[in-house]
Amino acid sequence: MVKIGVIGAGKFGTNLLNTFSQIEREGRCKLVAICDINKQTLEVQSKRYNVRGYTDYKEMLNREEIDGVAVATPDPFHKEPVIYAAGQGKHIFVEKPMDVTVEGCLEMIDVCRKNNVFLQVDFHKRFDPFHMQVRRDVQEGLAGTIEYGYAHMEDKIVVPRDWFPGWAPKSSPVWFLGVHMFDLIRWIIGSNGKSVYARGSKSKLKSLGIDTYDAISTMVEFESGAVVTFDLSWILPEDFEAIVNQGFRLVGENGAIECDSQDRGTRVFYQGKGVATYNPVFISETDDRRIGRTRYSGYGIESIADFVYNLEFLSKGGCIDELKGGITGLGEDGLEVTKIAVAIHRSLESGKIEQVK
Ligand SMILES: NC(=O)c1ccc[n+]([C@@H]2O[C@H](COP(=O)([O-])OP(=O)(O)OC[C@H]3O[C@@H](n4cnc5c(N)ncnc54)[C@H](O)[C@@H]3O)[C@@H](O)[C@H]2O)c1
The missing domain is CATH 3.30.360.10 (Dihydrodipicolinate Reductase; domain 2)
Incomplete structure (x- = not known):
């Protein structure tokens, strides 16, 4: 099963956490840990989602067994965690904009290629x-x-x-x-x-x-x-x-x-x-009586869930090139947009x- 870590658990990070924990309940991924530099945010979110919390993403990535990392830090702060995580062999899901410099995007693509990891950008539209x-x-x-x-x-x-x-x-x-x-x-x-x-x-x-x-x-x-x-x-x-x-x-x-x-x-x-x-x-919220909690759906959720489905696809022998030109926003798309x-x-x-x- 795909194991996920989330870096940046603020306002939009909450949608990532809602999505991954919902898919976890469906048995298709495991939300392993979250990281946020804001101790208060970290405490609230790790309690709410019942996961281990870290204030340092390097520590999280070194200690936890994680396949894919989702990054929802502020716009100019995506690059460092992405480069570090990719260097550790983790697949990447990064919020838009991929980076606020062309050089940063190129560096991210390069490190992902060298480490043979997948790089997805959240273009939910x-x-x-x-x-x-x-x-x-x-x-x-x-x-x-x-x-x-x-x-x-x-x-x-x-x-x-x-x-x-x-x-x-x-x-x-x-x-x-x-x-x-x-x-x-x-x-x-x-x-x-x-x-x-x-x-x-x-x-x-x-x-x-x-x-x-x-x-x-x-x-x-x-x-x-x-x-x-x-x-x-x-x-x-x-x-x-x-x-x-x-x-x-x-x-x-x-x-x-x-x-x-x-x-x-x-x-x-x-x-x-x-x-x-x-x-x-x-994003719509439904009171789902079968699971006794809110169910999230909509394109804002599908776009995040797509990361898990892509990692499943790759783990079953699919290759990254097969995803090009499809619905998934890839690193190359993030670069062109930047x-x-x-x-x-x-x-x-x-x-x-x-x-x-
Ligand atoms: N896809 C969408 O529709 C959508 C919508 C809103 C925001 N976003 C994107 O999501 C990202 C986050 O936006 P937000 O509104 O959640 O911002 P936010 O300020 O609410 O949350 C960012 C969080 O990242 C944490 N953080 C900052 N640096 C960190 C680091 N080095 N390590 C760990 N945590 C760190 C902050 O403490 C904060 O809790 C932005 O890039 C934004 O553009 C996407």
């Missing part, structure tokens, strides 16, 4: 059933060659302001949100980024003492010729109807696709509470069109 259908349509050529499009992903201000004000200045709407959309569009159209142009603004968050971009708008030219504009921000007001606003449209020679990835058709209006929109296909994000930040500085390299 691929697991959204609506997105899967769009990809099938585009790959079948129903819209013809995609020529242009538009995507947006915008968080409420609570995310950078209240959830992680400490490391938001080391991230940006491009690193935290944009990477999801860059990967989704390149996965749907089957093409990598070629050049970018970007402008951004720093105002609201800076006035709150959080020195990062509020919003970044960028035009990305893909190698296929498609030109897609992305609006990325994390300053939507608290009154907005969902935690994230997201969607895209793609237009080709023979058709157009419009996908609202936020409003999935259920809107509620309650006295004194305003309007809310639900997106239960991301190349786009790095070029965007270069363009923000230079005010010029920058090549994706």
